[in-house]
Amino acid sequence: MKTMKEQFTISIYTENTIGILHRITTIFTRRHINIESITASESEVPDIHRYTIVVCQEDEKVRKVVKQIEKQIDVFKAFYHPNDEVVRQELALYKMPTQAFSNTREVEKIVRKHHARLLAVEPEFTIIEKTGYKTETQALFDELKAYGLLEFVRSGWISISKPMKEFQDYLKEVEEASKNK
């Protein structure tokens, strides 16, 4: 039996109702599962929202949690995928004193080496943007720290699963099944 903890992305499609996020998060809370990151946005279907939640847990526990999420009335469908079944991305922003760039060429070199880009340059500060896995955004963070990093933020990850069935098709299935008496 597989009892190793592993990272999973849970994707949840819901009606856009007040309180649904609370309903979902309590399901994690009561099983003592820490949410590593969470992102919410409108999905490809108008009025239907998509949550992307990343957890590190045993497969079986995640499967049960996903079923309990799907059981919520306003949830259409919930999926979970291990890392090798998704393409994922995170975004990080770094605020540096603009001075750091004029003092030395090092900072610019670092930015280039990491394939990051400058998002905004102001007399006082410069914002750097980097997309990538956590290890990558963290590596840039570690290097910039020495040059007076002022502020740092990393987004939750968003991901798209590799299997080809579209949510639209699931949606049709759920809507059809919801008519069953």
Place this chain on the structure above:
Amino acid sequence: MKTVAVEKQDEKQAEQFCSGAHALVKALIHEGVDTIFGYPGGAIMPVYDALYDFEGKIKHHMSRHEQGATHAAQGYARQSGKPGVCLATSGPGATNLITGLADAQLDSTPLVCITGQVPSQMIGTDAFQETDVVSISMAVTKWNVQVTKAEDIPAAIAKAFYIAKSGKPGPVLVDITKDAQFGKCPDTYERCDQVRSYIAKPKIDPLAIEQAAQAIAEAKKPLVLFGHGVLLANAKDEFREFIEKSGMPAAWTILGLSALATDHPQNVGMLGMHGNYAPNKLTNECDLLIAVGMRFDDRVTGDVTRYAKQAKVIHIEIDPAEIDKNVKADIPILGDCREALQRLIPHLQRKDYQDWYATFSALDAEEQEQVIQRDLFPDESAPLSMGEVIRHLSDISKGSAVLVTDVGQHQMVAQRYYRFGEWNSNITSGGLGTMGFALPAAIGAKLAAPHRQVVAVIGDGGFQMTLQELGMIMEAGIAVKILILNNQFLGMVRQWQDMFFEKRYSSVDMSNPDFLMIAKAYGIEGQQVSERADLEKAMHTFLSHPKSYLLEVMVGKEDNIFPMIPSGAAVDEIRLK
């Protein structure tokens, strides 16, 4: 200036509008509600005012505490099969509903609770009697919603009823701000029969039916476990046919009890912690386990890692989240269990399980000798036992009463020894184990089934949790029978202290009031019995009394309930002493 015609039209339109509170009451009437339970207060006053206009149509029973209203509504729902309805005010009124909601959530009972809320512009300001009941109740409701506009009330109520009663039933809560109750809304109502994100009844997979039929055909030692789902799906005839056509033995969970008559020859008894010896032991010996509308609660399975490992498991269940949650199903049948049974029945062939039944009988004989005989027919020198009280209750009521049990030793005894003859006649708090459930739930059950004998069986501890609801009985003259089995202890907890805490009795000894005087204060007659010689006659009086009646029986103080699966033990480690 308006012409006469325009004024007429305005008037007509005005007629088609009503207040949010009126819309709510009318919605209830549209849903076929004629009995509700509740308690008034500031934030729900417009609804109570509207009720005044519909007095002949909806009967409101005022509980003496909102928890009592929820349990009464549960008893009503469990007996009638219709959603129970509760009203409460904001703040403390709303928070008092939580225990009942949790109980209904765990026992899949359809409830529609309506709470008043402070006016919408005051929400979030810590206004007087404001609590965020939507957040508080989220974990204990199937669905909930807050309504802040009058025109949204009818649709919210329609959705609430649909969700409460469809699929796996459960409690829902609709929180309505006071301004929405006062506001104007169109006087129309449309019932809800679909929520697009919610699959109430999964379509049954024909392949699963075939596989199940084959597994049943191949089994030599099958065991059917039946739960609440059979009752909820109204599968009375289907279940009996399923059992009788196949010849398989069937055992019950406490929520499935009375879905098959206790004396049915294929009924092999009760599962779980204080269940019967044979079905528990043989759960770990059968070759096929067929779970029908039950969810493998830990009180049924004991140590789940040592539960029925040798058996193939068929699980008939409407809730996908229950499949593989506690016990892995080899053949899951996802769907309504009535429909599933209907489809399985044509495949069945009666088989002879004589040897298999013989193993049940052998174990039954052991339990009979070591436990049952003594419980039902104690020595003359022994104090009265709970078992013999229930035996008399069962005999004299001919197994035809609705039993509503509280939580503790008396609950286990009542369910073990009452010979249920009629469908859907056992109402108990199973999943949550809520002391104080029985009295108000019995009131609700009696209102739902006025022509049936309804008996609440309660411990001396649990009675004191909700005894204020005697007020409801007094007010409406509800002929509920109240049987208190008084062991002067919080018996079940004392038993655990006896068995697992070296008899260190900590806070279980009860100082009890005079229960008969309390009943009398509410105009309810009663008597106390402490001698064996008086019991039978008292039971006749109790059952034949035309009104509510309280019978208090003084039973052995330190009797323990057996058999027992100690917590953490496997089902086949069940102990007879």
